[in-house]
C-alpha cells in the first residue's frame with residue numbers, strides 16, 4: 554500500500570465526473586488499498602478516487618465503525634433531513650453546514666464484484682452523500698448553506714467533533 558497525494562480544490566479534476574468501474578482489476582484493488590491508507594493517515598471519514606487524482610467511481614467511507622469500500626455506488630433511497638457540519642480533505646480549513654438526507658440506502662459493488670447494500674444514518678449518511686457527490690464532480694462548499702467562522706472551527710477542533718470527508 555502507499556499513501557497518495559490528496560488533490561486540493563482548484564484542481565480541475567475535482568470538477569469532473571468519474572467513470573464507472575467495469576472490471577475490478579488489480580489496479581482497482583491497489584487504488585482501494587492506497588485510498589484506505591491515505592484516508593487513515595489524513596484522519597478522514599471518507600475519501601473518493603478523484604481526490605487522489607483518479608476519475609473512477611470508487612470511494613471509501615468510515616464513520617468510526619470500520620471502512621466500507623464502494624465501487625460504482627448509487628443512492629437507491631433516502632429519507633429525512635439533517636443539517637450538520639462537513640469538511641473535506643480537498644478543502645482544508647473550511648467547514649460548512651450542508652443539508653443531507655438523515656438516512657440513505659446505498660448499493661455498490663465490493664472488491665469481489667458482489668453487489669452490497671448499505672444503510673446509513675447521521676454521519677454515515679452524510680459520508681455516503683459527500684463521497685458520491687465527489688464522483689459527480691460536486692464539492693460540499695457548493696451545497697453549504699453557511700460556513701463556520703475560524704472561531705467556531707477552533708472550538709469544534711478542540712472538541713474533536715469534526716471529521717473531514
Ligand code: CO
Pocket residue numbers: 640641642643683687718
Ligand atoms: Co470531500
